[in-house]
Amino acid sequence: MNKIGFNVLAWTAAVSDDVFPIIDRLKKIGYDGVEFYLGSPDTSAYQRMGNFTKEAGMETTAVITVGKEDNPISESAEIRAKALDKIKWAVDRAHDLNARIICGPFHSAHTGFVNRPAEEWEYALAGEVLHAAGDYAAQANIVFALEALNRFECYLCNTTSQLLKLVNAANHPNVKAMFDTHHANIEEKKYETALDIIAPVLAHVHISENDRGTPGDGQVLWDDAFSSLAKINYKGWLTIEAFSRNDPDFANAIGVWREFSDPWDIAENGYRFIREMSMKHGLH
Numbered sequence: 001m002n003k004i005g006f007n008v009l010a011w012t013a014a015v016s017d018d019v020f021p022i023i024d025r026l027k028k029i030g031y032d033g034v035e036f037y038l039g040s041p042d043t044s045a046y047q048r049m050g051n052f053t054k055e056a057g058m059e060t061t062a063v064i065t066v067g068k069e070d071n072p073i074s075e076s077a078e079i080r081a082k083a084l085d086k087i088k089w090a091v092d093r094a095h096d097l098n099a100r101i102i103c104g105p106f107h108s109a110h111t112g113f114v115n116r117p118a119e120e121w122e123y124a125l126a127g128e129v130l131h132a133a134g135d136y137a138a139q140a141n142i143v144f145a146l147e148a149l150n151r152f153e154c155y156l157c158n159t160t161s162q163l164l165k166l167v168n169a170a171n172h173p174n175v176k177a178m179f180d181t182h183h184a185n186i187e188e189k190k191y192e193t194a195l196d197i198i199a200p201v202l203a204h205v206h207i208s209e210n211d212r213g214t215p216g217d218g219q220v221l222w223d224d225a226f227s228s229l230a231k232i233n234y235k236g237w238l239t240i241e242a243f244s245r246n247d248p249d250f251a252n253a254i255g256v257w258r259e260f261s262d263p264w265d266i267a268e269n270g271y272r273f274i275r276e277m278s279m280k281h282g283l284h
Contacts, residue, residue, distance in 0.1 A: 003032035004274050005239035010263040015040040029271050033059035035239050038090045046096035062094040063104040071109040072129040073122040087133040095140040103145035103178045103204045108156040118156045127169030134172030145178035145204035150186040158187045160198040167201045176201045182208035185220050192228040199232040206241040213260030216273040226281040242266045
């Protein structure tokens, strides 16, 4: 049975006690878990959140990004060391949350470009950092699910074929991949082909509409996506990742300049949509 999750970035990038009522309402809707961005500096907040979600009967997953100052593919050994330190810090915070998956594009700096395509040595550098981080994650029983992003946010991994190359470069059982329907809608030719490529290492899925609003309200070819997930017998999370202007600093950082859908409309309608599509295509 695929579990259904919701990323609270639709409301806030913070991990804080203020999110507790949101978690309670998501639980009532029917969600199995919540996903958090690992960026808040207050380490004690993660422990409180881990305790709260556990008591509420909600599982957790996590997501992180890296920037130019902690870029795993930097030519600077010092910056790559900072990248490893940040990922290890994220493992500790995910452990506090009782999360078993850390997803995201932490293979390279978000929106960091060098005006050329990715080169083989960059995959090798990312692989070295992620292999070392994988050793640390294994101690906490945490799996990395690396993400391919669209061409406007990343140049190292835009497609699942590039993402598979990166996972192979890391060469670690705790370093796997995720699939995001929003980015794939931009970069892939077909969902079926993309998912066939990444299926052997697929550990997480983000359900995200083309405009980052409510799943099912936009142009994503959802029948293709869900039937393809069923074809590869995917058993992991189906987690909604949608954005809003509720957290202005985070919204500005990722280029969200308008409201797409009300977060609670996304949560309620998105949950029903995932359930309906999963049953339709035998993904349940």
